[in-house]
Amino acid sequence: MKSFLVISSVLCMSIYVLADLSDEQKQKIISYGKECIAETGVDKELVDKARQGSFSDDPKLKAFAFCLSKKIGLQNANGDVQAEVLKEKLSSVVDNAETVNSLISACVQNKGSPEETAYQTFVCYYEKTPTHASIF
Template sequence: MKAAREIFFIVGVCVALISGMSDEMKDLLDSLHAQCLSDSGVNEELISKAQKGEFEEDEKLKCYMRCIFDETGLFGDDGKIDVEGMVSMLPDEIKEPFAPTVRKCGGLVSGSPCEQSFKMYKCCFDEAPQYYFLP
């Protein structure tokens, strides 16, 4: 199931960046969102703000972000974000311009898994908002 979510996540990011999403892709991303929303218990308003780059220091929001990484297979068994895995999953259209940002941000994150996830999303937005995507 995680492999399928990884593929759909990659395709979703690519499609979201290039054009509108298919109904099937929207359903898959909605499912990922719903699962992580339920798992974390975060207020949906905080997610909406984070999608626009407004990051509030909220533990549930941080754990929502961790859930996204977990469910897309981007959180390693070592308790750290798999930066190279993330780079390898980037769509070709954004790999060259965005990979350095992912690597830079991945090198800066620390703390608990939820904290790392939050810092990674925030850093990616701060460094390259044109490629930022949070389901």
């Protein structure tokens, strides 16, 4: 199954399927990641570990996830999940609509703060997809 890093994501802390993105999209994601590292002050080592599936309960990593989620368009500035944007982005890399809906249903849930929502969405996406694209 193709996956989207969302998130990338979403969903898009774990989440990177750069192989299925155009070169321009890959460059945007890389640029967003660099910007979010600078903006949040997250330790790059924590980001590198998250790319490999080792997630730290670190406030700066969660802020990084929210920053990335906003830049990708998965959440707005208030932290509200943009479900239609998410569905559109996932559908561009996941061929099966049922799988897209299942991922959104399982992974996109308000967790109390925009940062926690973004972080938990990325963790869930990472855990529920067999292929990962790295946007961190």
